[in-house]
Amino acid sequence: MLTHIVFDADETLLDLRSAVTGGLEAVLGRMRQLDPAAAEVTLGDLESDWDAVFDGMSAAPVAEIRRAALTRSVARAGLDEHLDAIADLFFERRYALTRPFPDVLPALATLRRHHTLGFATNGNSRAERCGLAGEFAFEVYAHEDGLPKKPAPEFFGAVVAAAGVAPDRIVHVGDSPAHDVVAARRAGHRAVWLNRAGLPRPADLPADAEIATVTELAAVVAELSAG
Numbered sequence: 453m454l455t456h457i458v459f460d461a462d463e464t465l466l467d468l469r470s471a472v473t474g475g476l477e478a479v480l481g482r483m484r485q486l487d488p489a490a491a492e493v494t495l496g497d498l499e500s501d502w503d504a505v506f507d508g509m510s511a512a513p514v515a516e517i518r519r520a521a522l523t524r525s526v527a528r529a530g531l532d533e534h535l536d537a538i539a540d541l542f543f544e545r546r547y548a549l550t551r552p553f554p555d556v557l558p559a560l561a562t563l564r565r566h567h568t569l570g571f572a573t574n575g576n577s578r579a580e581r582c583g584l585a586g587e588f589a590f591e592v593y594a595h596e597d598g599l600p601k602k603p604a605p606e607f608f609g610a611v612v613a614a615a616g617v618a619p620d621r622i623v624h625v626g627d628s629p630a631h632d633v634v635a636a637r638r639a640g641h642r643a644v645w646l647n648r649a650g651l652p653r654p655a656d657l658p659a660d661a662e663i664a665t666v667t668e669l670a671a672v673v674a675e676l677s678a679g
């Protein structure tokens with residue numbers, strides 16, 4: 453019997469990619485206001501600054517990774533002294549633009565009738581800042597109280613503690629095969645892979661089910677509960 457449904461945030465419930473793009477466009481606009489020479493800097497450059505720092509910092513808080521990326525970006529136009537203001541601008545736009553995918557709020561309303569819902573993220577998408585205030589019975593954020601990110605077992609231990617039920621009563625739902633399926637299964641949860649983009653399913657992915665929208669989840673969870 454599955455009693456709890458726990459959701460990943462970014463790219464599962466929240467359309468983060470377009471929000472990040474909007475944040476970076478605002479950064480680029482401000483850089484060009486501050487120095488016309490920044491006209492040569494492109495959105496692709498700013499995106500590559502994230503890629504350049506991510507691998508060396510993947511366990512760090514996302515806000516720190518973003519600041520490191522923006523440090524490289526402002527340096528492209530000699531605007532290092534404006535880093536704090538530009539980082540503030542990025543986060544203001546990123547949060548203002550981060551909203552649930554259209555299928556999310558109706559699906560959560562349906563699922564809540566029979567299940568307790570939780571929110572569990574490695575990122576810095578606070579539910580209340582991203583259009584999801586009051587939607588969840590509990591929220592788990594990596595880096596709060598030193599909690600390591602998924603796929604660490606400790607992260608899922610915190611989810612179990614917050615849920616207050618045995619791991620096998622929980623189904624974890626998310627877009628990351630490694631974090632939301634493999635690691636969740638290893639922690640004793642059921643796992644549903646949300647594949648919004650229609651990507652090829654990774655070989656040997658131990659998902660209990662695969663869905664393309666969260667609208668499909670109620671039927672899938674009913675089936676897993678019965679099985």
Ligand SMILES: [Mg+2]
Binds near residue numbers: 462
């Ligand atoms: Mg995700």
